[in-house]
Amino acid sequence: MNNKEILRIAMKQSAIDLSCEPDDFRSTQNKVVLSSENNDARKDLILPFFCHLISYGDNIVASVAATIADVVETYINQFEVGHCFETPNLYVLNKALEKHGMQVCFMAEYFLPDLDCLKQLPCQYDLKVLQPDDFSSLYVSEWRNALCKNRKELDVLAVGAFDNGKLVGLAGCSADCETMWQIGVDVLPDYRQQGIAAALTSTLALEIIKLGKVPFYCCAWSNIRSVRNAIKSGFRPAWVELTAESIVFIDDLNK
Structure with missing residues (x-):
């Protein structure tokens, strides 16, 4: 690819x-x-x-x-x-x-990811790849961008950031169609501005690509924080x- x-x-x-x-x-x-x-x-x-x-x-x-x-x-x-x-x-x-x-x-x-820029970014907390059974209990407000409660069946993969066992950040992806999986990410307020979102997003994107799917990322253009995360994570505006x-x-x- x-x-x-x-x-x-x-x-x-x-x-x-x-x-x-x-x-x-x-x-x-x-x-x-x-x-x-x-x-x-x-x-x-x-x-x-x-x-x-x-x-x-x-x-x-x-x-x-x-x-x-x-x-x-x-x-x-x-x-x-x-x-x-x-x-x-x-x-x-x-x-x-x-x-x-x-x-x-x-x-x-x-x-869409720019493969010339996409790489796994470092994180000071432990990152773990999660399967649906691992995040089935995480459909709560803290993770509403990473996971979609109304379409649980589409959530296929996630990456969590853990501080001594406490989940502090989560990126999840939904299989919105056969070839493309959409990424969403949340970080607890006290843990923001530490690069966690970008580490989670980039790690999940690479995991998606390993599975032969195209990761994509969506946000309002006025959501500057989310746009910055997309770009920092190796994504570029596409449409x-x-x-x-x-x-x-x-x-x-x-x-």
Whole structure:
């Protein structure tokens, strides 16, 4: 596996998720496709999309419902690629979505490992690779980013940091699809800023690669602490996503 192959695998998966072709992400022309269900899509996604945008940097591929296709096509061709994912331009899309009872909801940046930089980083605490039976009792608030209580069956591997037997940091990965496993990490507040998160993330990423899977990392671009951890751990920005959800769904999240 090399960086080129990792990117190819990621684009292939994004194409499955969006009902398009992998080469669509390499084009300089934007593209709109109709979203459809796919059993091979990432398990954290709810298909079909009403409006979902992905950019690997050169263009935007939008996977949408037929009722919003023309509006989205006009939007992504009206503004520069990067600006379509930020305000003030994003208000134009949001206003159009609201007519259908939808709004912009999830926005995130995704990272892939750079194999020229990825290495196991040191940690002053003991690191241990954990299997599902080892972390079955760890579905508590302290580890909500490393493990997902609502999708326990997808959590396949983890790495813990232990201070004299006490778990102080945990990185876990979920098998979101056949080829790619997503990493999440938590460190107890009193143990932060000691390099534990990066040590856990880099160690888990290498374990995932050993198993023939591609590790990936996701966070909001405003989450500077998480972005720094991704970069320190040997990951680099690869693509961004934006998802619309119903206003009812968003209001419920905000309660």
